[in-house]
Amino acid sequence: MKVNLIKPLTFALAISTVTMANTIASAQGQEKGKSDPATAAQNLKVAKQKYDSVLTAAHVNISPQIPRNFPVPPYTSNIVSTSFINSTKGSPTATVGISTKDSPESVFQWYQTQLRASGWTLTVASPKLTAKLGKEGQFFMLDGAKEKQGIKLFCMLDQVSKGTKINITWLKNR
Amino acid sequence: MSTVERQRKRGSVTAFAAVLALTLMVLGIGFIIISLYMGGQRETKNATDAGALSVGKEVLHEPSVMLSPADNQKCFFDCTNDSINNNIIGDGKVNLNRINRVWSKALLMAINAKAASMEGNAGSGVGNAGSAASAAQDLSDALADKLTTAANLHGFFNDISTKNSTRMIGVNSSTKVRPGPGWQTSLMDRDAESNIELTGSPADNFYLPPGFNLPPSSRTQCTRTPVPGEVANTYFLKGYTPIDVLDRKFWQVPFKWNDKPHLVSSTPFNANKASAIPTTWAKPIPNAFSVDAEAKNPGATAETAMSWVLSNPRHPFKLAAPHSFLHIKVDEMKCHWYFYPVPPFKVEFGAAQTYDFNDSPKSMTGTPMPAGGVLCAMVSPPAQVIGLDIVGRSLDEVIFGPPPGNINKVEGYMVNRANEMISKPGVTITPAKLHSVLGSALTRAWLIAGEKDFYLFSKDGETLQCEPKSIAQISAPMWMPTIINNTPDGNETKIIDDAFMPGGIPLPHVPTPDPFCSPTPGVNWSWVLWDKDVYWKPGTGYNGSLGEIRVKRWSEVHTVGICNPF
Incomplete structure (x- = not known):
């Protein structure tokens, strides 16, 4: 059965906000990271991993x-x-x-x-x-x-x- | 020779002739008396045989027991006629011809309850089946009492026996009942078939509920020798053999297939009397009867005779619940919108939108979700075509169509229940027949017209119908309206649990990123899944309902929004 988390929106928003805050802080604190190709590639890799985890959970490709x-x-x-x-x-x-x-x-x-x-x-x-x-x-x-x-x-x-x-x-x- | 001598000789001849004539006369009279005696005895026997056969035939209809209005007896009303047409309404009487129908319907309810209890969803079905079994027992006992009360049968005997000539005994003589111990009953043809046929064969489990197995000792093939070709592959319930289900015993009276009521000799009759071979059936229903009669002239010695008859209705039925139905319910279809703020966990956001058979497929757009993706300020699902899973579909497709899930189980329940509605021996509802009925173009039209409740039933005991409520009540006007609102006595369980499959075109979209982020290329997709649940609520048939299949279909639009920092 698929994991069905109805209404944990608040939780999700909180996590997203924290993530966003961290990202902003990280971006402000590390101006270099913004244009650093290695960091950008790493960020892309992490994002794609998150996407893959969604597809795996949903059992689709x-x-x-x-x-x-x-x-x-x-x-x-x-x-x-x-x-x-x-x-x-x-x-x-x-x-x-x-x-x-x-x-x-x-x-x-x-x-x-x-x-x-x-x-x-x-x-x-x-x-x-x-x-x-x-x-x-x-x-x-x-x-x-x-x-x-x-x-x-x-x-x-x-x-x-x-x-x-x-x-x-x-x-x-x- | 002198005249004197001649006269003397003639005198002795005359005397001899006289003696001879007298002797012949005595012999003739004796012969006539013996002929009359033997003829009278034969006439009495013939009249007794005729009366016995009359008993063997008439006893199938009377005596009878009238159903009471109590629920547990009312449920046998559909067994109180002699037709396989379910729309023929009974007279409420249970007789020897119908008692096997009553017992077998009680057995069927118990089987349904047992199968449901094995799956833990019997609900009040076990109690109802037990109550019906008690009622069947009560009806059977009352009928047994009447059948074993000889006075109830005397009339059937006299009606025919008195019409037979016994002129050799006397012009005014007739063969009539001689009350007393000569009127007995017997339980013949033990272990032979009853007149209740099973559907199918052991290979298909007789189309009984999935998971239930009829004890092999409860059934038999035709025991006639040779076995008639028409029933060479037919199985019947077995007579005078207890059939144990739900810790109760169910009984059948043996009636060999299409065997005429006929006279039998006293030897097997006496050998099979309940007193000779006791049975665990406390009050068995007899299938054989002995009669005792006498014929006499007023004031003269009576001629007596006995006969033994084995009864048989020559009327097969099927193990069935004629006035019954299966309810098929289609839930309202909805489209749900899911997002992934924290992968891989999904969150439903925005109100689910309904779609229906009469407006599908249609383009739908979900509510944009703030922070609905990773590092996304806003995720807006693109418009998706919804309703392709049901558009133009028949009821068969709605139940069994994709997404598939464990459709074999659903099919098993439905085929079983469909066969329980059929009264005509030899008719089997195969899975193909069921799909044909559910897949008719009419069901498409009704679904488009907005019908969501369908009823599977047999109006004629031979064919299967699937119609919405209003039509079903017209098709079976004498019985369907009184039961159509009844609900199954079991509990609902899910038998297809969220079967799903890709159902729509995956569409790319561009989420609104959080500050200092940009959409991750190649991962922002929105796709549609078709989902299906199927629920089964078993019914024993106690109130007419054999169960309910509920189909819940819905669509899910999943939208993934992922951005990454610069």
């Missing part, structure tokens, strides 16, 4: 790159950004996020073609369902199954860029 062995082919046209997150405990699961300038419909069509060609069995949400959700033309989704793997793929209209946000969740041993 995050990367901006999609691993090559991810079982669903990544969309490659007009890409704005990509991200990847996977579980490090329990059932193997991973989620890929891709932003593209292309339209949701064309992206979704591309994925259907690619997945079928790769041997995935697809269940595609009917337009009736998306209409019922009030997102006709803006939201597409499908479920895929292949051997003991499953995927859930969503293509959504990005209201800001008018491009598409792609979210692919992969599960093993379904």
Whole structure:
């Protein structure tokens, strides 16, 4: 079970304030340290260690790159950004996020073609369902199954860029 | 030859003929008397056999015992009809045809309570199951008293026996009950099957509650020789064999599968009387009856005959609780926002936001947290798409869909309870069937329409329905409205505890650093987790509720803000 510390905000704030005060004192007392590359590298290292401890506690791993062995082919046209997150405990699961300038419909069509060609069995949400959700033309989704793997793929209209946000969740041993 | 001699000779022939005629007449009369006697005896026996068969058939329906309005008897109301259709309402009478249904439903409640107690969440289930077992015992004892009171059966005998001719005894004669010690009962076919079938086989644990094992001595396959093909792979509860659950004994009356009520000889009948082979069942329900009758002309000597009949309803049922349901409850979904001021410990900050099936997915932004990260003055989570875990999902996906967790246990409970609702022998609710029902497009529509409470039940005893409250009450109008608000008698436990998985796109963000600090490159991310808890609250079926599955889904947005000194 994840450690769930609800409301120790006061404690956290106190720690943060103390840390900040120490840092300020340290920065004021050691003017040299500010521009000292060795100290800066050490500070960076400590910060990254803290980040790693968060990911370890949350049992996830995050990367901006999609691993090559991810079982669903990544969309490659007009890409704005990509991200990847996977579980490090329990059932193997991973989620890929891709932003593209292309339209949701064309992206979704591309994925259907690619997945079928790769041997995935697809269940595609009917337009009736998306209409019922009030997102006709803006939201597409499908479920895929292949051997003991499953995927859930969503293509959504990005209201800001008018491009598409792609979210692919992969599960093993379904 | 002279005339005198001729006349003398003719006289002796005449005398001989007369003697011969007399002899033949005596023999003829004797033959007629013997024929009448034997014919009368045969007619009496035939009439007695017919009357015995009538007893063997009619005794299945009467005498009967009426249920009382007490809760522990009321729970057997769904066993007081002869149909496998759950929507057919009973008449409240328990008879020989139905007593095995009553005992088996009491057994089922005890099994459910036992399984729950093994997991420590029986609640008041053990008490309720015990109360139901006592009621079953009371009903059984009262019925046994009536069945072993011969006078209650005399009418069934006379109705048929008097219609049979005994003209050889006399025009006005008829075969009627001869009250007395000739009217006996017996417990035949011991260890043979009852008319209660189990679902499945030992390989699938008869679809009983996970963790509970039915003692092998409690069950049997068909004992007919040869075994009819229709039931070659079917298991039944065993008759006149105590089935021990929760320190109580549950009983069944053996009725060999599809065996017609038939006459039996006195030898096995007498050999199986309770007095000949005692049983630990204090007041056993008999399945065989002897009858004693006589036929006579007024003022003449009576003909007497006895017959022995083995009864059988030829009506199989399933080990079931026909008027029952499983409640499935979907909790309101919320999105929680977490920060890491002191890694790796997380802090929830800002109000959780709700999302639902009818408005997902949607973009959500959490409240920025002052000092919500290491050396951060402010951490503002970027907008995240929330609700991808439930959007357009069926009830099956909501329960069993990702994140997975220990779904086998949830499935085991649900398949077990679904089978307990089915009354029709031979029908099995497999996991695939359950998923098909829960995964119907209708459940998607109902979820989008805002329904959160669903009821799994069988209206016809053969198929499974999963419907929201209002529809369920219409589907089973005669019984569902009276029980649908009842809650399970067990205690709730969590069977999937915070199953989680990455569910959204990790997004980079830039925290506001404390003075003299800058955001650490490559570590300031915000990501979404899908989380799921599933709770199980077992019910024995005492009040109709076989349990409750509660699904709690939520999303967590975790935002890490880390800065480092210059």
